[in-house]
Amino acid sequence: MTVMDERGAYRPAPPPAWRPATDPGPLLPDDEPYRVLGTPAQEEAEEKLLLRLYAELVRGRRFNTQATALTRQGRLAVYPSSTGQEACEVAAALVLREQDWLFPTYRDTLALVARGVDPVEALTLLRGDRHTGYDSRAHRVAPLCTPLATHLPHAVGLAHAARLKGDDVVALALVGDGGTSEGDFHEALNFAAVWRAPVVFLVQNNGFAISVPLAKQTAAPSLAHKAVGYGIPGRLVDGNDAVAVHEVLSQAVRRASEGGGPTVVEAVTYRLDAHTNADDATRYRKDEEIEAWRGHDPVALMERALTARGLLDEAGVEAERDRAERFAAGLRERMNTDPELRPLDLFGHVYADRTTQLMEQAAMLGAELEAETEPSAGSETGPSAGSETGPSAGSERGPSAGVQTEPAVGAGPTGRGGSGGQDSSVRTVSGASGRGGGETR
Amino acid sequence: MTTVTAGPASAAGAKPATMAQALGRAMRDAMAEDPAVHVMGEDVGTLGGVFRVTDGLAAEFGDDRCTDTPLAEAGILGAAVGMAMYGLRPVVEMQFDAFAYPAFEQLISHVAKMRNRTGGALPLPLTIRVPYGGGIGGVEHHSDSSEIYYMATPGLHVVTPATVPDAYGLLRAAIASDDPVVFLEPKRLYWSKAPWSPQDPEAVPPVGRAVVRRPGRSATLITYGPSVPVCLEAAEAARAEGWDLEVVDLRSLVPFDDETVCASVRRTGRAVVVHESGGFAGPGGEIVARVTERCFHHLEAPVLRVSGFDIPYPPPMLERSHLPGVDRVLDAVARLQWEAAN
Numbered sequence: 090m091t092v093m094d095e096r097g098a099y100r101p102a103p104p105p106a107w108r109p110a111t112d113p114g115p116l117l118p119d120d121e122p123y124r125v126l127g128t129p130a131q132e133e134a135e136e137k138l139l140l141r142l143y144a145e146l147v148r149g150r151r152f153n154t155q156a157t158a159l160t161r162q163g164r165l166a167v168y169p170s171s172t173g174q175e176a177c178e179v180a181a182a183l184v185l186r187e188q189d190w191l192f193p194t195y196r197d198t199l200a201l202v203a204r205g206v207d208p209v210e211a212l213t214l215l216r217g218d219r220h221t222g223y224d225s226r227a228h229r230v231a232p233l234c235t236p237l238a239t240h241l242p243h244a245v246g247l248a249h250a251a252r253l254k255g256d257d258v259v260a261l262a263l264v265g266d267g268g269t270s271e272g273d274f275h276e277a278l279n280f281a282a283v284w285r286a287p288v289v290f291l292v293q294n295n296g297f298a299i300s301v302p303l304a305k306q307t308a309a310p311s312l313a314h315k316a317v318g319y320g321i322p323g324r325l326v327d328g329n330d331a332v333a334v335h336e337v338l339s340q341a342v343r344r345a346s347e348g349g350g351p352t353v354v355e356a357v358t359y360r361l362d363a364h365t366n367a368d369d370a371t372r373y374r375k376d377e378e379i380e381a382w383r384g385h386d387p388v389a390l391m392e393r394a395l396t397a398r399g400l401l402d403e404a405g406v407e408a409e410r411d412r413a414e415r416f417a418a419g420l421r422e423r424m425n426t427d428p429e430l431r432p433l434d435l436f437g438h439v440y441a442d443r444t445t446q447l448m449e450q451a452a453m454l455g456a457e458l459e460a461e462t463e464p465s466a467g468s469e470t471g472p473s474a475g476s477e478t479g480p481s482a483g484s485e486r487g488p489s490a491g492v493q494t495e496p497a498v499g500a501g502p503t504g505r506g507g508s509g510g511q512d513s514s515v516r517t518v519s520g521a522s523g524r525g526g527g528e529t530r
Numbered sequence: 531m532t533t534v535t536a537g538p539a540s541a542a543g544a545k546p547a548t549m550a551q552a553l554g555r556a557m558r559d560a561m562a563e564d565p566a567v568h569v570m571g572e573d574v575g576t577l578g579g580v581f582r583v584t585d586g587l588a589a590e591f592g593d594d595r596c597t598d599t600p601l602a603e604a605g606i607l608g609a610a611v612g613m614a615m616y617g618l619r620p621v622v623e624m625q626f627d628a629f630a631y632p633a634f635e636q637l638i639s640h641v642a643k644m645r646n647r648t649g650g651a652l653p654l655p656l657t658i659r660v661p662y663g664g665g666i667g668g669v670e671h672h673s674d675s676s677e678i679y680y681m682a683t684p685g686l687h688v689v690t691p692a693t694v695p696d697a698y699g700l701l702r703a704a705i706a707s708d709d710p711v712v713f714l715e716p717k718r719l720y721w722s723k724a725p726w727s728p729q730d731p732e733a734v735p736p737v738g739r740a741v742v743r744r745p746g747r748s749a750t751l752i753t754y755g756p757s758v759p760v761c762l763e764a765a766e767a768a769r770a771e772g773w774d775l776e777v778v779d780l781r782s783l784v785p786f787d788d789e790t791v792c793a794s795v796r797r798t799g800r801a802v803v804v805h806e807s808g809g810f811a812g813p814g815g816e817i818v819a820r821v822t823e824r825c826f827h828h829l830e831a832p833v834l835r836v837s838g839f840d841i842p843y844p845p846p847m848l849e850r851s852h853l854p855g856v857d858r859v860l861d862a863v864a865r866l867q868w869e870a871a872n
Contacts, residue, residue: 124867132856151628198579218540219649220646220648220649221648221649221651224649225651225652226648226650226651226652231652236635236639239604239608239635239636239639239640240640241608242608242611242612242636243612244612245609245618246610246612246613246614246615247613247614247615249613250613250615250618253568254617258616260612272604273608273635273636274696275611276602276604276605276608279605280605280609281602437646437649437650438645438646439645439646440645440687440709441645441708441709444738444785446786446788458666473621
């Protein structure tokens with residue numbers, strides 16, 4: 090006879106606090122994405138905000154087309170366009186206060202630009218000369234994150250730390266629909282909820298994770314519903330409606346700032362371009378689908394709303410486009426300048442202090458760079474070049490073995506000999522992939 | 531630069547303390563000195579850790595400073611990254627070696643690289659405590675020696691104490707470091723005791739320096755962590771056979787102290803590397819290569835390795851067959867009679 094056979098014999102008392110008392114009702118997202126533009130609410134939206142969002146949208150669209158063009162000229166190694174998603178990017182940047190932090194993915198360069206990061210610095214990772222071009226601490230913008238969803242726990246930790254220190258700081262973390270399938274998404278939401286961290290998660294559901302559509306990514310009613318299981322409210326918003334995204338994010342940021350804890354916002358949008366310039370989107374989606382979404386373009390939506398309210402006419406549209414064009418021209422010109430490469434920087438910032446091993450390797454590279462600048466040193470490498478394994482190499486070599494010094498003379502764009510006595514401690518490169526750059530040379 | 535320490539008896543008048551107590555004390559003192567130091571992990575608070583290493587910290591400093599987290603290693607380490615970005619100094623516990631694997635993406639893609647990726651703007655002063663190695667009768671996934679994974683990742687310091695004073699001194703140094711430190715705690719030495727005074731802790735050499743635990747003339751045993759006591763015992767036993775063995779405790783696997791190791795091997799002309807971790811592509815391979823490159827003309831015999839077998843960690847009733855013990859070390863030492871055998 091087991092306890093299961095005897096009715097009532099097995100009656101475990103639940104532990105006193107066996108679950109948090111959370112009513113799921115208020116956490117559930119609306120059935121339809123929240124909208125302002127094209128609804129009566131559009132009339133009540135603040136005029137100044139509308140104009141600001143519009144200006145950023147127009148500039149953002151131009152930024153996307155310009156960056157994509159730069160990939161064709163070999164000036165960017167790759168560019169994941171956010172064309173079609175500008176409303177999310179712009180709203181994410183504009184809702185943040187100065188002290189707040191933004192945690193972007195690789196697709197979110199536009200959010201950085203809207204937050205005030207120099208566009209060239211925002212594109213440095215994608216150009217390929219440095220990992221992060223901007224000062225993360227000064228801008229309160231984490232590095233663009235390439236692995237999916239791994240930056241979400243960072244946002245939670247930072248927000249938690251700020252609250253522990255008594256600072257009013259909110260972290261806003263961006264993630265795509267594909268990223269919601271990753272384990273770190275789950276762990277970040279769970280930690281944020283348990284710690285009541287002042288963090289906002291914005292899921293930009295643009296329909297595809299490279300080629301995989303949402304239906305193959307999740308069986309959830311919506312991505313916003315995923316929040317509910319963690320005890321977090323989920324909000325669903327039209328991701329092409331900049332005013333709606335701004336409003337929902339503003340509420341979430343305010344709630345976080347006031348100690349109300351995290352919010353998950355799913356913005357339903359669409360990536361009009363391919364995943365990156367290297368992707369062929371015709372393999373996984375049809376023109377009709379793209380055309381349907383063009384009818385719901387975030388820039389056009391805003392233009393219609395502004396026009397309907399009498400805040401914008403054709404001259405106004407022209408003026409905004411001109412400004413965006415000047416911005417693009419400036420960006421183009423600066424991106425066409427060869428970046429300075431400092432090979433010895435490879436050994437910078439690996440550790441606070443270089444290890445002996447790194448000092449030895451830096452000395453080796455320094456010697457190679459020096460040899461390259463000597464006219465006849467090109468091909469032959471004598472015994473000294475292999476000194477790393479020479480009998481006296483190793484521990485005897487002190488920290489001062491030419492490591493801290495810059496190479497005296499840099500090589501020209503081609504790297505080896507013959508750039509004609511250019512006295513520079515750095516190298517330059519024409520485009521990340523070595524092509525193009527004709528304008529400057 | 532070589533430091534020869536006296537035996538544990540040097541802390542005269544001090545009561546015996548365990549390594550676990552010294553580690554706990556290191557965290558306690560660091561937390562008392564610096565409000566930025568936060569201890570976090572699963573069970574570290576109310577329970578005081580499954581090994582009681584964090585015992586008393588939550589009671590003294592509160593839940594916000596010593597935090598029981600949800601059970602999620604990637605989340606723990608990922609949140610610690612964000613906390614360090616905001617200026618805190620998290621000390622993260624991974625509870626058991628193999629439990630750290632879910633956190634490897636955070637460790638490798640972010641912890642190890644954040645300083646480099648951001649050009650120094652966001653250094654991550656965080657300590658990752660990983661109880662590691664076997665010999666405590668744990669079932670599978672509780673006894674891995676995972677040091678090679680950490681060693682192979684640029685941007686991480688990898689440290690492992692073998693003595694009670696080192697447990698305290700190295701952990702204090704790790705917490706004070708502005709770089710991420712993987713702090714490997716040899717589980718089977720948690721209850722090893724030495725006279726040690728928490729009021730007046732013994733100064734230890736800094737991270738990055740190896741230490742000669744026992745001077746000798748005829749061969750060098752290069753080892754670290756749980757294998758240090760094994761090598762010291764082997765060195766005592768070898769005296770009967772006429773061997774005067776030097777024992778070098780690496781203490782820090784990254785950065786690696788070529789200077790102390792090579793100075794010893796040049797003196798003795800013979801060396802054996804001893805560790806629990808597997809031999810194939812294990813830490814010993816790197817150490818042997820470094821020693822050979824630097825000391826070739828001083829060597830009287832090939833540098834040998836004594837390691838765990840290249841198998842998944844065995845079930846507890848068989849771990850004695852796997853772990854390198856005194857006899858296996860002595861067998862290797864005997865094989866150092868290279869010229870006589872050839």
